[in-house]
Amino acid sequence: MQCLRLKHILQACKSSARIHKQRAKSGQASDMGMKSYWDAFYRSRRPRDLGDSNCFEWFFPYSETKDVFQSAFANVAENLPGNDFNLIRIAELGCGTSELSMELIQDHQSSCCITCVDFSTAALEHNQKNVKSNARFHGSVAGHLAYVAADVCHLPFSENSFDLVFEKGTMDALLKSENTRPKSDQFLLEAIRVLRPGGMFLQFSDEAPELRLDLLERMKSHVWQREPKHISVSFKNISHNDALEYFVYTVQYGKM
Ligand SMILES: C[S@@+](CC[C@H](N)C(=O)[O-])C[C@H]1O[C@@H](n2cnc3c(N)ncnc32)[C@H](O)[C@@H]1O
Numbered sequence: 001m002q003c004l005r006l007k008h009i010l011q012a013c014k015s016s017a018r019i020h021k022q023r024a025k026s027g028q029a030s031d032m033g034m035k036s037y038w039d040a041f042y043r044s045r046r047p048r049d050l051g052d053s054n055c056f057e058w059f060f061p062y063s064e065t066k067d068v069f070q071s072a073f074a075n076v077a078e079n080l081p082g083n084d085f086n087l088i089r090i091a092e093l094g095c096g097t098s099e100l101s102m103e104l105i106q107d108h109q110s111s112c113c114i115t116c117v118d119f120s121t122a123a124l125e126h127n128q129k130n131v132k133s134n135a136r137f138h139g140s141v142a143g144h145l146a147y148v149a150a151d152v153c154h155l156p157f158s159e160n161s162f163d164l165v166f167e168k169g170t171m172d173a174l175l176k177s178e179n180t181r182p183k184s185d186q187f188l189l190e191a192i193r194v195l196r197p198g199g200m201f202l203q204f205s206d207e208a209p210e211l212r213l214d215l216l217e218r219m220k221s222h223v224w225q226r227e228p229k230h231i232s233v234s235f236k237n238i239s240h241n242d243a244l245e246y247f248v249y250t251v252q253y254g255k256m
Contacts, residue, residue: 054097055097059169061100063103069107069108076200079198090113090165091162093117094152095123095127095147100168106136112164113144117150162194163200166204168205189219201253203249204247205248208245234250
């Protein structure tokens with residue numbers, strides 16, 4: 001019996017070492033979790049020609065996430081707690097210079113307000129300029145967007161602040177940085193802490209389910225210890241071609 005248990009422990013250690021190796025291998029840089037890395041990255045980008053908003057879009061643009069957001073909106077709107085304007089409160093964690101949030105507001109006819117968080121001041125400055133100068137976005141979009149400079153592992157929001165929280169590539173960046181485990185664990189716990197019960201958290205990622213689901217399961221058990229709330233985790237392959245695989249991970253928080 002003892003021997004069997006030891007064998008299981010050894011197997012678990014081996015598989016966690018393998019996962020760690022796989023993540024390290026796929027990582028492009030160990031400083032992808034650092035503000036200085038991202039500030040330099042966004043500052044190094046120059047408009048190619050007049051009118052080019054020069055945004056950098058990780059993985060894919062809004063158009064490829066449309067269906068996912070369509071059903072997420074329907075889901076969270078179902079039991080939207082009345083707020084002053086009946087708007088869906090959304091947070092994007094690690095927005096970079098992506099235009100996804102702007103397009104989301106446009107597409108949903110301003111039925112939501114989005115708080116975009118990033119610790120890169122270079123990215124946030126770029127976005128503020130983009131919203132002001134890009135004819136597509138000022139007017140209805142600008143009034144529904146807020147930018148907050150903050151660390152996604154220590155969010156400056158209270159519990160219950162959002163109906164929907166999402167991220168694209170942010171946890172992937174944290175997983176390629178040093179102290180991977182504590183940072184990604186903290187990030188997941190923060191994303192759930194700021195959600196209201198009945199809310200939803202979406203992760204767009206290129207990380208395969210055999211790696212990501214373990215982390216989401218760990219988060220589930222941490223949250224359960226803090227507060228016994230039902231959490232369900234699911235995922236979907238949203239790849240548009242065979243060469244690259246992308247997934248959306250959905251965490252439904254506190255809904256039976
Ligand atoms: C891979 S990029 C994705 C950017 C954007 N979501 C997109 O789809 O193009 C990761 C982003 O996360 C931000 N980031 C990484 N670690 C962070 C942290 N601890 N706090 C806040 N932002 C962070 C980076 O500045 C960067 O903009």
